[in-house]
Amino acid sequence: xxxxxxxxxxxxVGPRDGLQIEPNFVPTADKIRMIEALADAxxxxxxxxxxxxxRAVPQMADGDEVFAGIRKKEGVAYRALxxxxxxxxxxxxxxxxxVNGKLTMTCSETFIRRNTNRSIDDTLAExxxxxxxxKAAGVEVRTLGLMAAFGCNFEGYIPEAKVVELIARAEAVMxxxxxxxxxxxxxxxxxxxxxMQVKRLVGLIRDRWPELRIKLHLHDTRGQAVANxxxxxxxxxxxxxxxxxxxxxxxxxxxxxxxxxxSTEDLxxxxxxxxxxxxxxxxxxxEVARMAEGFVGHELPGKVMKGGTLNRYKTQH
Amino acid sequence: xxxxxxxxxxxxVGPRDGLQIEPNFVPTADKIRMIEALADAxxxxxxxxxxxxxRAVPQMADGDEVFAGIRKKEGVAYRALxxxxxxxxxxxxxxxxxVNGKLTMTCSETFIRRNTNRSIDDTLAExxxxxxxxKAAGVEVRTLGLMAAFGCNFEGYIPEAKVVELIARAEAVMxxxxxxxxxxxxxxxxxxxxxMQVKRLVGLIRDRWPELRIKLHLHDTRGQAVANxxxxxxxxxxxxxxxxxxxxxxxxxxxxxxxxxxSTEDLxxxxxxxxxxxxxxxxxxxEVARMAEGFVGHELPGKVMKGGTLNRYKTQH
Numbered sequence: 001x002x003x004x005x006x007x008x009x010x011x012x013v014g015p016r017d018g019l020q021i022e023p024n025f026v027p028t029a030d031k032i033r034m035i036e037a038l039a040d041a042x043x044x045x046x047x048x049x050x051x052x053x054x055r056a057v058p059q060m061a062d063g064d065e066v067f068a069g070i071r072k073k074e075g076v077a078y079r080a081l082x083x084x085x086x087x088x089x090x091x092x093x094x095x096x097x098x099v100n101g102k103l104t105m106t107c108s109e110t111f112i113r114r115n116t117n118r119s120i121d122d123t124l125a126e127x128x129x130x131x132x133x134x135k136a137a138g139v140e141v142r143t144l145g146l147m148a149a150f151g152c153n154f155e156g157y158i159p160e161a162k163v164v165e166l167i168a169r170a171e172a173v174m175x176x177x178x179x180x181x182x183x184x185x186x187x188x189x190x191x192x193x194x195x196m197q198v199k200r201l202v203g204l205i206r207d208r209w210p211e212l213r214i215k216l217h218l219h220d221t222r223g224q225a226v227a228n229x230x231x232x233x234x235x236x237x238x239x240x241x242x243x244x245x246x247x248x249x250x251x252x253x254x255x256x257x258x259x260x261x262x263s264t265e266d267l268x269x270x271x272x273x274x275x276x277x278x279x280x281x282x283x284x285x286x287e288v289a290r291m292a293e294g295f296v297g298h299e300l301p302g303k304v305m306k307g308g309t310l311n312r313y314k315t316q317h
Numbered sequence: 318x319x320x321x322x323x324x325x326x327x328x329x330v331g332p333r334d335g336l337q338i339e340p341n342f343v344p345t346a347d348k349i350r351m352i353e354a355l356a357d358a359x360x361x362x363x364x365x366x367x368x369x370x371x372r373a374v375p376q377m378a379d380g381d382e383v384f385a386g387i388r389k390k391e392g393v394a395y396r397a398l399x400x401x402x403x404x405x406x407x408x409x410x411x412x413x414x415x416v417n418g419k420l421t422m423t424c425s426e427t428f429i430r431r432n433t434n435r436s437i438d439d440t441l442a443e444x445x446x447x448x449x450x451x452k453a454a455g456v457e458v459r460t461l462g463l464m465a466a467f468g469c470n471f472e473g474y475i476p477e478a479k480v481v482e483l484i485a486r487a488e489a490v491m492x493x494x495x496x497x498x499x500x501x502x503x504x505x506x507x508x509x510x511x512x513m514q515v516k517r518l519v520g521l522i523r524d525r526w527p528e529l530r531i532k533l534h535l536h537d538t539r540g541q542a543v544a545n546x547x548x549x550x551x552x553x554x555x556x557x558x559x560x561x562x563x564x565x566x567x568x569x570x571x572x573x574x575x576x577x578x579x580s581t582e583d584l585x586x587x588x589x590x591x592x593x594x595x596x597x598x599x600x601x602x603x604e605v606a607r608m609a610e611g612f613v614g615h616e617l618p619g620k621v622m623k624g625g626t627l628n629r630y631k632t633q634h
Binding site: 004151153154156191192194195196197220221222223224226227229230231259263266269270273274275299301302303304306307309310313314 | 321468470471473508509511512513514537538539540541543544546547548576580582583586587590591592616618619620621623624626627630631
């Protein structure tokens, strides 16, 4: 319990990671309203859209309009996703995206080949090109993202030693190109992580890289996301991705398993009840979750948005 | 992480605590099928029904038939709920109920008065009568249940010192009547608990009563139930109530906040992934959760029942 941080920083991914999986296209104006409401509720960083193939992800086809349309709030970073050089170019050209230099790797050889048609070695070999692209845009690369860092439906558990080895290899590539690894994003892409596994992996990484900022991206596929976040906070982790209302779960019965990210409100509730600051107004956030539920047209999995915050009871006493 | 137990014992409360809140009456034969399937999946203890006023809780009006109809499995305890002397008499007369001697208290003066029309002092004063009733039936009283042990919508947070004081007072009454307090049930009745609060309260109680078995009953009103259970397990807690599929959530929009217990599958998943034995076949349990979903006719909140277990992936490697 000793390493619990004083404050936690949440990157809201609902507008991108959440809405991209919805069967219906959420109109641009509604997306903008939701993003602005999230900023107003105190979210310091918001993944507002993506620059990917609009034929592959039609829900995100309005990335340019969304970023251009947002009333920007001072101090809030508006992030985007891109998967290739073209996407990065579009994000830079848009002019409204807070572009962060980030390299991405997947910890499962099978999954990375299926997803990207490249091996882990190929992906490492391509990192210098990405670093050069970012440099050309005046952006320093400081972040490494690791997908499937805990387990993979194709390869089973990912051994912690493998994750550590991948970080070391990517760090070496970065160092060869004058980039310092400062932030590590660990994603539990397929919902394999459990609290003790989180503690073990974070502990190993912290032992080797005590200065590295670790961020977790936790899916709630098996109901462990809040417990995993709490375990991480007990290990001193201060940065999390989260999705308002738990957006990102697939509403089709056949794909119900594709659960969303940890619900932002449920995570914020957890932080506040443990005395950890987030800078977020939980009641306002719950209103955004309800707004998002209206936009997608089906029940969202978040709990606090249904159970309510405790604030109304606390003020009575 | 050090006090994680080797095994955890789960009392399944879905057939009673879960089904009693459903708008529809689940037919007796379906209840029996569900209870038998739970026992076959490895649940060692099942709250199978209640002996309460059938006008107040018509969903549980068939308690006698349910208990008489279950094909009993060796080693499984079939529990019931009663709230007054008449209910206990009915449970004893039924002849199929594993009657456990239990005293109940609520940690909030306001809530206990609203719920039972009695004060905390009144409730303590009535304990000797309950002990005598159990004794007359040949049942030893060893268990104390504390409702609203973490917080109350009417009184806010329940101070830990107050919980400790109530335990001490009830223990003294029991001792005066030759009963030894062996098991303490702490219920987070209104979903106030957070992981660090669980650790603090359990720690305080363990310090004063190191031999006492602590059991937690956790509602998932604000998405913290699994995290709270994990926190408890880290403090050495080995006994939990849980509800298959997370049964117990109220499906009416206006009452969505009345979330169910921690989902049994999600808790079992958590245990198994942390190397803690439960004696439960998780895949079989998921099938029961799906069966229960069919009985109640609406989606249940459990996650593993949608995301699936990891067993099918693990066997590939």
